[in-house]
Amino acid sequence: MISAGIILRILFLIFVISGILWKSPPTNVSLTESFCSVGWEHPFGCDRLGRDVFGLFAYGTFSTLLFSLPSRVFTLLFSSLICLFQYSIPFMGRWFFTPISSVFVSVPSLLIALLIVNALGTAPFVLVIAVLLGDWAFSYETLQSKIRETDGSGFVLTSTFFGASRANIFRNHIFPSALPVLKVLFTTGLPGVVMTLALFSYLGVSAGGDWFGPGLGEQISFARDYAYSAPLALVMPILGIVGLVTALNVEK
Secondary structure, three states: OOOHHHHHHHHHHHHHHHHHHHOOOOOOOOHHHOOOOOOOOOOOOEOOOOOEHHHHHHHHHHHHHHHHHHHHHHHHHHHHHHHHHHHHOHHHHHHHHHHHHHHHHHOOHHHHHHHHHHHHOOOHHHHHHHHHHHHHHHHHHHHHHHHHHHHOOHHHHHHHHOOOOHHHHHHHHHHHHHHHHHHHHHHHHHHHHHHHHHHHHHOOOOOOHHHHOOOHHHHHHHHHHHOOOOHHHHHHHHHHHHHHHHHHOOOO
16 A cells, blocks of 8 residues: 555655646746746746746756765765775775764764865865765765674675685675665665755755756745745745655655
8 A cells, every 4th residue: 555655755756847847947037027926827926036936946856856866876985985995905994094984973064065165166066075075974984884794794704714805705795785774875865965955055056056947945045035925935945845855765
């Protein structure tokens, strides 16, 4: 039986896709339609710049998801490569990666991401790097715990006894055992990435703004000044963030 959560996720997905198929990217300004009335052509009205609110919601949600997925994948790939390097050369990991990861874990990931954006600029690839450097340490520590657990198993001890290299052991035993952990880290980390990108957008750093229009956070920042004139322009991006976080928060 299909749960209510799955039904809500499907409805949210249909809502976003219908907005993308129906509306054009809200990258142009049309002051003649500023604060236009709710109607068939504009089911949620327009903002102060005459941009369709439904289009803003749909493309803002899509762009946030579009940049969240590769950001999370690159983060987990980076953490996995460091784990491989540390397992192959334990000395380097013990004296280099472990102390560095401890520092990154102790510092709020959002602060690290903001520092990276401030130092490198606001290009889309910079946002991916900022998310990666902000989140890699937690993924690395979680994977290391699983690696240490698997490293003491009978399969690994037997492979070591028969002369298998550490790289071979990692490929055939360590990584397969860590794969379920990677899947969990991917699904549980996506809502956090969505919130990070939304905050960046609120501060004026939007990913793909030239192609998809303003991000959800930027829409909130812009619409708060005229919330009484066009309340839906403020409500819709909030629903977009909440809907994305809820849809990506996979139930166990």
